[in-house]
Amino acid sequence: MTTKPQKTESIAAALLSRAHEPDEASRIFTEKVQQRPLFLRPNSPPPSNARDARRKARQAQEKLKKSKKVLSATERRQRGLYKIPREGQKYALFEPLHRLWLGYIREILGNEVYTGGEGAAAKLASADFHGAGVEVVRSGCVSRVGIKGIVVKDSRFAFEIITRKNALKLVPKEGTVFRFEVPVVVPKKEWEVEETTRKESTMVFEVHGESFQFRSADRASRKFRAHFSKKL
Template sequence: MDSKPRKEQPIAVALLSRAHDPDEATRIFTEKVQQRPLFLAPSSPPPSDARAARRRERQKKKQARKKALKPKPLSAAQRRRLGLYEVPREGQKYALFEPLHQLWLGYVREILGNEVYTGGEGAAAKLASADFHGAGVEVVRSGCVSRVGIKGIVIKDSRFAFEIITLKNRLKLLPKEGTVFRFEVPVPAPAAQDGLSEEQAGQKQEHPSAMVFEVHGEQFQFRSADRASRKFRSHFSSKL
């Protein structure tokens, strides 16, 4: 008898020997088990960053879908080239913008509240940040004498100029620099506040009082959307 102890086979070789020849089982065990490479550095993010990685991937896909669905906005040069800011000749009629003026009057009365009757610094601060599209405007002082007295409805409030439509259906461009504009807001006085009779109140409603304020165009050389966060101070203009 052989006195040498018999070397035990690995259990994987014994299982493979049931399905393959001994040589084939040994080869499979050597290549697939013993010589199999072991990757110590993982190729995927660690578990702590896996959630953040999935979130970033979802955001990238969502942004890609938005870019595919939402068209790129037009630039300012493209808008000017297409004439989006121009009023066509058939639309240059004062009567077409009168409803816009009535809407602006209601808008101004709403933002002023009770200060529409009293005025003061509070009313001035609210008017400085208001939108003047649809306002009735008149030039009272200007470095260019020919512009004084021009009246109309503001149809475009740009950074450096007011574009208005006059009663004679003419489109005028009024630069803000060196010009003082006057705005008038009719303010019907309530009968209860004045203590008037119904007949007197009716007469006063036919001829309502008006809140008149003047604006230095040099202080309004900003877009209407940018004036809401600015503070205006009174100063002397040497050009007037």
Template sequence: MASNNTNNSTNQSLTHELLSRAHSPDSVNRIYSDKIQHRPLFLKPTSPPPSNARDARRKSRVEKQRRLKALKPKPLSARQRRKLGLYDVPKSGQKYAVFEPLNQLWLGYIREVLGSELYTGGQGAAAKLSAADFHGAKVEVSRSSCPSRVGIQGIVIKDARFVFEIITAKNQIKTVPKEGTMFRISVPPVQQENTIASAEDRKPFTFEIHGDQFQYRSADRANKKFKPHFLEKL
């Protein structure tokens, strides 16, 4: 107890000495009693410093990622999408007239992809068609290992990995496997106004797809390089 009183008196004398350098004795006593002696000291509790700063930053980063992941919804899996019927065409939409505008959009798309090769064909056109998307194309089954499929015509509404889903003019959806099937597609040339086109220019650009070589999704075909192979079934 005596040591505390001694320390307080020492601190008081040092404070008075410092204040006396700039103020009169009366001002020193007043300033000390008003602003120093009875001034409350507010203490704020602080957390103890982490034992390892790197671990503390890592834990903070992991916690932040966990909170963001909890707020972000997870994408649906393929099984969940099939269960919800997201891939199915509703009964009200199973009409050929609904997909005719899609066919017109596809014709504009494939003409832009082919460019001048729409009239010449060749290996350049084959390479572009191999990577093209056929959603909206009007196709016809020209040959198939199953004779009942030959002659099916319609617009492709789904270009899946192993099948083409086609809607016919009778508003029927046909699922045609690509394996063992050949599809014929015709692309009419653009009719230009105020020009007289020759008979050769008016012919549509017709080609056939070998379904055995097209057993890929349209998104996967975009970056795939096809190599020529000998086809035994031809």
């Protein structure tokens, strides 16, 4: 006499029967377990070329990482990207940059180049001084007073200045007062001369270095407010 094997209930159906009514458990088991679709996709690439494909994909990924790599600040300093080479430390090389800066600062100041005032001071505080003609008029270090030249690097805490003697000087901003001069043409209504002649004047302004110890890119978007300085 043979006995038929008893049909065993699946674990999923047993668990569902504990949590739901029989009809609801049967519906969930049918829809979510028995009739659940299984999506298949062909192997890509074929098994015979899988190793070559993985190697090419790895090489492409490494190439992409190298192309997107950005040097850190430490790496840039180690490679000397911030340093001016010895053969480039010549005053004559930066004179065209100084002429460009004069046009740039006149455009920023507009009519205030003749009148000055708080509006001009705010614009000067946010300006870029690369290429500016500068002179140190006051400093906590007496030996720095009198340094005059063109600003070749406007960093956060210091100016690098190239003098007419082709000497590169590093002048900290803290405790130092810098003087800048901007030649301007006086409007005709303020003087009486022949039309063929032009009268030029010079706008002179002094900047306390410790008041704008920011990078030039940060100063452009920063709002400066007038405040009392104990050192004035």
